[in-house]
Structures are given as C-alpha cells and as structure tokens.
Amino acid sequence: MSDPVIGPRQAPLRTAEVARESGYSVQQVRDLERLGVIPPAARAGNGYRSYAPLHVHALRAYRGLAGAVGPVIARQLLTELRTGTVTEAASAINEVHVRLARERGESLRAQQALRAIQAEADTPEFEQDAERDSDAMTITELSRALGVRSSTLRFWEQEGLVTPERVTSLRARRYDLSAIRTARIVAALRSAGYGIPAVREIVGSLHRLDGAQEAQRVLRERLDRIALRTVGLLRAGTDLAAVVTAAREPAAV
Template identity: 65%
Template sequence: MTRGDRSPLRTADVARESGYSVQQVRDLERLGVIPPAVRAPNGYRAYTAAHVRALRAYRGLASAAGPVDARRLLATTFAAPRGDPAEPGTRLADAAAAIGAVHVRLARERDEALRAREALRAIQAEAVATVAPDCDPTDAAPDRAGDTMTITELAAALGVRTSTLRFWEQEGLAVPDRVTTLRARQYSTGAIQEARIVAALRSSGYGIPAVRDVVATLREVDGVADGAVQAERILDRRLDQIAARTVALLRAGADLAAVLDEVWQREAGRRVSRR
C-alpha cells in the first residue's frame, strides 16, 4: 500500500487497493464482510488499511470456501458484541476455528481425490491386464457368466446403495448390460469398470454433469484403460485447484489476523479513553 496504515482512505482508495469496485466495497461493508467505516462530520466514509486487508481476506476465503461461507465467517467475526473485555480472545478463537475448519475440509477433499486417483489407476491396470500383450483387444473372449455382477453385488463392491446404481443408470452412467424380464440387472466386466470410475469421481465430489462428460469420453476412446486415464487427468486438475484454494486460504488467514489485531487495538484504545 502507498499510504501509512493509520492514514484515512476514501472508498475509491479502498476499491483501488483491493481490486473491488466502489459499489462492491459499499455492498460488502453493508453485509458486514468488512468492519464499519468511520463517518466523517461531512458524512463521507473514512477507511483504513484494515479494510483493505479485510477485503483481501474475503477474496482468499471466497476462493477457498466459497463466497457464502466467506461472508458468513467475516460477518460473524466483525459483528461480535463490543465492550466485553474477553471479546478479542473470543473472536480470535472463533475466527481461527472457522479457518481451521476450512483447512480440514480442503484436506478431506484432497484425500478423497487422491483415493479416487489410486482407484482409477487400479482400474486402468486391471483393464490393461485383461488383454495379453500379443493379442488384439477385438479378439478378446466375451465375459463369462462368473465375470458378471448383479446390482446387489455391484452395490456392495462399490460401497453404495442399489438405489444409487439405479439413479446412475437413469442418468446414463454405469448402465447394466442386461435387464431380465424380472427387472434383474446384470453388469459385465466393462460395465463394472465403468461403474467404478463413476464411483471414484463421485466420491471425489464431482457432480453428475461432470461425471457424465467423463463417461462419454470413456465410451469414445479406446477402452476402459484410456477412459481411466482421461478421468485421472480430471482428478489431477482437481488436485491443482485444491492446492490453489489452500494457498488462498493461507493468505486470507494472514490478512484476517492483521485485521483483527488492528480492530481490537482500536477498540482497546476506545475502552481506555472512556475510563
């Protein structure tokens, strides 16, 4: 920043320093995302560097946890009752706990993506191993009866409910190869592997439209092995996104700590002056 931390800033100054528009600064103040600005005798807002840091913290939190959670966290932090001597410590603990919860969420998402990637690699290895190196894949024998699974068996193997498999079928995912006259579903090896890819992506947080795109790609490329490779690339991009969100959260935590320190110091000064 070009000004001293104690120098008053106009709304336009805060907008320029934070990268938000003037209207966005006003809207975020109204929502409680940044501390209230001091009003000058002429009615104009007077901001400080703490407001710029609060906006930067909001940007990082929004990138890491989403704008709704970011607004809720900051609004709760800055709207805490004033005048309580224990307030600074309480607000610090609450803010730290909230940011810690986001870290835990990101770590869980990363673990899920890593497990899904390992599952995809196993699927790819199995698919490659089903065909001997000197054989043409088109000459492979059809599935034997023992290679098929019922919907109950497949659900148990994937750790999902049979209703989940039926829902995936309705969405064009993990379609069984045969449905008998008694509505019994039979899944061949290819359908089982496709269902495993769907389960791996769903467990990593991918929505139905994204999974449908992967499955469509899988059906266009040369076999399940190549489809698993395509799905793995998608998970690699997700891991990169999680890493970027984690870095944004680290920056937001540093900015938020600086904001809270300044706000509490100012409030402590007010309490001392009133004695």
C-alpha cells in the same frame, strides 16, 4: 499493492484508497460492504464513507476465503471471525484448511483408483473374465462392493452414468464387468467431489482411445485448482489474523 499502515497511522481511508489497497474496484467495495463482508463504514459530516485499515484486511481476507470455499461461505466465515471467540475463529479457519486437505485426498484417491482400474482393464484376464456371467453382480452386490446405496446406483443409471443389463421377467438389474468398472470410476469421481455433469463427461470419454488419459487430466487439473486455492488461503493468513485480532481490540480499529 502496498500494505496499509495499522500502527501509527489511524487516519480514515477513503473508498478509493480502500479499493486500491484491497485490489477491488470502488463499486465492489461498496457492494461487499452492503453484503456484510466488511463492517459498515463510518460516515463523515459530508456523508462520505470513512474506512479504517481493518476494512482493507477484511476485503483481502475475503478474497482468499472466497477463492478457497466460495463467496457465500466466505461471507459467513467473516461474520463468525468478527463475532465469535478467538478459539471459535481459529477453529473456523482451520476447518477451511481441513476441507481443502480432504478434497485433495479424495482427488488423489480417485486418481489412484482410475490408474488401478485402467491397469486391470489392460490385462488379458479382464477381457476373458468380461465374457463370464459368473463375474456379474446384482445391484445389491455392487452397492455393497462400492459402499453406496442401491438407490444411488439407480440414480446413476437414470443419469446415464452406469448402464446395467436387465434379466428375468422382474427386470432385475445385473452388472457385467464393464459396467462394474464404470461404476467404480463413477464412485471414485463422486467421492472426489465431482458433480454429475462432470462425471458424465469423464465417463463418456472413457469409450474413446484417450479416455483414461482424459480422466486423469481432469483430476490433475482439479488438484492444481485445489493447490491454487490453498496458496490463496495462505496468502490471506495475515489479513485473517488482523480481522480476528481487531474484532477483540476495538481500540485498534
């Protein structure tokens, strides 16, 4: 894919040329224009669309942003980049990088938590302690230990993620060591950004012989996806800069 000429060449671009330079189809270019991803194209006397190099930059920038944070947020960001100040635009782009870094950090912490929990479960002391009632926790104690609300634990129970024991006529919840271990894994995965269905699948796999390995595999795949999203955002850097610059220099569009 060749770079469009921004300097000497200012000739209008046809829809097919914009599609070729941006990597989108002609119909996608029109759809993305309709959605506001790129500014409205000028119209020639014959009614045909007439684009500028800025449109190509905006489409490439959108590809990188959409891969990093999703299409909806990417559309919002491009609007901000075109309408805000340079400081605001730079801050918005920086926030995307921060978001990806935060997701990576959360996934790494979840990965470390799973390793620690698995190492703990593999010790003879864990099996011995699992039989002692004194090591069980109430819902209040467990919520404090995990840093979540009691209502969150009840929600996880409703979703089949963590199953406590019930004692006394008041049906008070009690969590044995096995349930506590599962709750810790759920908390680690949720903090890493996993949705309930994904967490349910991973927790279900823990009961198999390869459960811990499967959970680690899922986290490694997430880290790989975050890395790809980050690289895509980096590749879009020049195009993002062109969008920000052109928005403040109308004569260059």
